[in-house]
Amino acid sequence: MDVRFSPLKQSEPTRENGVQLKYAPAKRSAYKARWYLILALALSPVILFALWLYVSWVNVTSEGVVSMTPQKLVSPGEGVVNEIYVQVGETVHRSTPLIRIKTPVLDAEIAQIELELNTLLKHNQLNNPALNSVLENKIAAAKDNQIKMQEMLKEYQQLHKNQIIEKDQLNRVEQLKFQADLWYKDAQSERLRELQSQQRNNVSGSQANQIRQLRQQLVTLKARRDMFVIRSTDTATVNDITAAEGDIVGGGMELMYLSARSEAKVIAYLEPKFVDYTQLGSRVSVIFPNGFKAEAHISQPVTLIRTLPSRLADPFETNRPVLKVTLSFSEPLPSRLRVEGLPVEVKHGHVVIDNPNYQSANFRSWFQ
Structure with missing residues (x-):
């Protein structure tokens, strides 16, 4: 036997406590709204949990910045920034001078060595001017005698040809010409030997050794001074200049940042709990401002780095370790977006689960 009990509201919806109500439909709407509100309040924890689950584990996002692979240029030593040849945003090529640093101490050392070297070269007495003069005069006299003997030989040859003199007289003149040639060659050989002797003294003398040492020191110091002219190592863009003309800089102090236009990347910072989303080759989406x-x-x-960079961290955010993820674009990035430090949002794709027990273990960890 089927017994049904119907409430009074179902049989007489327009009557309330025996009184006829004219606006019963509106009253029923209020009851329905109240019922849906109670149902929403009852289901709100489940909805909030599902929303948290989606935001925290399904829709994984991280903050990042565009990086143009900046190259930091530092000072090779102490000095004063004398000239800056470029401006921020300017494109430079290989070996282009960027900054010149004046080094007073190094310049003073170079000036002192140049002065000592010039003094030694000026007062170097390795050569013997008097002996050189005698040898030069001896060569000149021998040359004159050789010329005279040559003219005499021509005259005697002509006389002998005309049968005016005998053959013996011509032979004597030829012998004199031969002796004049020997005398001239001997004078030249003597001068050559003297020059070689002077050169040996120049090589082995104490002053010569000192000159060589000073020249070697001068070359080394000038090479060090050339290092203080900072040059670009490749074609790049001047990203930032941290030094100014007149600044006193020390060794290792930052001067300038260069970035290559062709190597735009993104550095993303992800919480360590999402380490499974950081496999090499994983695809991500980068959203620009x-x-x-x-x-x-x-x-x-x-x-893993110790803390989030200050430009991305909140003012009151405590230091916490994060994962540093380097991303490369699949397609060339438009030039207007190749801005060093430009903040971006990174959406990570689905994690690839190699362990079949990973899913259940991960869910259990949420409730521990």
Whole structure:
């Protein structure tokens, strides 16, 4: 036997406590709204948990910045910034001078060595001017005698040809010409031997050794001074200049940052609990501030750093370790977006689960 009990509201919906109500439909709407509100309050924890689950584990995002692979240029030593040849945003090529640093101490050492070297060269008495003069005069006299003997020989040859003199007389003149040639060659040989002797003294003398040492020191110091002219190592863009003309800099102090236009990357910072999303080759989406989206992939092994960079961290955020993820774009990035330090949002794709027990273990960890 089927017994049904119907409440009074179902049989007489327009009557309330025996009184006829004219606005019963509106009253029923209020009851329905109250019922839906109670149902929403009852289900709100489940909805909030599902929303938290989606935001925290399904929709994994991280903050990042565009990096143009900046190259930091530092000072090779102490000095004063004398000239800056470039400006921020300027494109430079290989070996282009960027900054010149004046080094007063090094310049003073070079000036002192040049002065000592010039003094030694000026007062170097390795050569013997008197002996050289005698040898030069001896060579000149022998040359004159050789010329005279040559003219005499021509005259005697002509006389002998005309049968005016005998053959014996011609032979004597030829012997004299031969002796004049020997005398001239001997004078030249003597001068050559003297020059070689002077050169040996120049090589082995104490002053010569001192001159060589000073020249070697001078070359080394000038090479060090050339290092204080900072030059670009490749074609790049001047990203930032941290020094100014007149600044006193020390060794290792930052001077300038250069970035190569062709190597735009993104450095993303992800919480360590999402380490499974950081496998090499994993695909991600990079969203720029203007809404532009670009596809990228993880191109380098992930590293753990102590704290989030200050430009991305909140003012009151405590130091916490994060994963540093390097991303490379799948397609060339438009030039307007190749801005060093430009903040971006990175959306990570689904994690690849190699362990079949990973899913259940991960869910159990949420409730521990």
